[in-house]
Amino acid sequence: MQLSFFISVFLCAFLNVVLAADARSSDPAVIMVPGAFHSPEVFEKVKRRLAQANYKFLDTVALPSVGHVVGRQPDIDAVKSVLYKHLNLGRDVVLVGNSYGCTVIGEAVKGAPRYSASSSSAVVAGPEARGRIISLVYLSGYIPTIQEVEHPETKQDIHHVSPALFNYHDNSGEVTADGDEDLPPQKAFYNFLPAKEADYWTSKLRFSSFNALNATATYLPYTGDFEVVYVIGSQDKSVPPAWAQTFIDQPGAKFTVEQLDADHVSMLSKPKEVTDLIVKYSRPFAHVRV
Ligand SMILES: *[C@@H]1O[C@H](CO)[C@@H](O)[C@H](O)[C@H]1NC(C)=O
Numbered sequence: 001m002q003l004s005f006f007i008s009v010f011l012c013a014f015l016n017v018v019l020a021a022d023a024r025s026s027d028p029a030v031i032m033v034p035g036a037f038h039s040p041e042v043f044e045k046v047k048r049r050l051a052q053a054n055y056k057f058l059d060t061v062a063l064p065s066v067g068h069v070v071g072r073q074p075d076i077d078a079v080k081s082v083l084y085k086h087l088n089l090g091r092d093v094v095l096v097g098n099s100y101g102c103t104v105i106g107e108a109v110k111g112a113p114r115y116s117a118s119s120s121s122a123v124v125a126g127p128e129a130r131g132r133i134i135s136l137v138y139l140s141g142y143i144p145t146i147q148e149v150e151h152p153e154t155k156q157d158i159h160h161v162s163p164a165l166f167n168y169h170d171n172s173g174e175v176t177a178d179g180d181e182d183l184p185p186q187k188a189f190y191n192f193l194p195a196k197e198a199d200y201w202t203s204k205l206r207f208s209s210f211n212a213l214n215a216t217a218t219y220l221p222y223t224g225d226f227e228v229v230y231v232i233g234s235q236d237k238s239v240p241p242a243w244a245q246t247f248i249d250q251p252g253a254k255f256t257v258e259q260l261d262a263d264h265v266s267m268l269s270k271p272k273e274v275t276d277l278i279v280k281y282s283r284p285f286a287h288v289r290v
Pocket of ligand 1: 155156157158214215216
């Protein structure tokens with residue numbers, strides 16, 4: 001009798017915590033950040049689907065380093081300004097990045113309030129009025145390694161380690177996506193799209209700033225601080241699965257891994273599947289639920 005009383009009290013307390021977490025996140029904001037060379041328009045299909053699924057707070061971010069010669073900080077600040085607008089209004093947030101956009105969101109969340117990926121006790125911690133970050137979703141992330149953040153002196157110039165399609169215009173500080181004749185953007189980014197659509201999106205590409213792409217990251221969100229979901233595109237020609245796997249296999253990395261039958265810019269080729277993943281990871285602790 002007494003034991004069952006305590007069990008039910010405990011269960012109620014536990015459920016309250018879980019339900020409170022759900023209630024807080026019933027209307028999460030979703031912030032979507034494109035990769036190098038890309039405009040935020042590449043998220044429009046996904047944004048429309050999220051709106052149909054009753055998501056009310058949807059933001060895409062135009063990276064200042066696309067079309068302007070700037071460093072990485074303006075990219076980070078652009079994401080932070082949208083992020084803190086939502087957090088300060090008490091809204092929980094899911095951040096979605098594609099390619100280099102994952103590098104930017106990973107840096108933008110440094111010091112931000114979170115649902116810890118490794119400990120469920122974080123559910124009841126932190127100031128209640130403020131929103132928290134639920135998860136980061138990396139679509140084909142082109143991201144810093146643990147090694148280069150912990151030992152910045154070992155980080156290589158991207159001239160030596162970038163995808164072959166990067167075309168460096170060293171006198172202007174611009175990088176374009178047409179560096180590989182055998183792998184034009186139509187094939188490197190959009191190999192799942194019909195030819196006409198691939199041509200259209202290729203025509204929209206702009207230069208990225210070398211200094212933004214070559215900057216050294218200062219923070220790792222994926223070693224336990226945040227829930228970070230790495231989505232591998234099985235036919236990704238820019239960050240192919242084998243390369244993505246090297247990020248995932250790093251000792252100390254704690255990704256939740258998802259696979260999509262997709263190319264590099266999966267928001268355009270697989271908008272339904274990408275939307276489903278965002279929905280799945282817009283609940284705290286999605287990775288420990290069945
Ligand atoms: C690119 O980054 C590397 C490593 O951080 C640095 O040594 C190099 O000077 C940078 N390249 C240029 C051209 O600024």
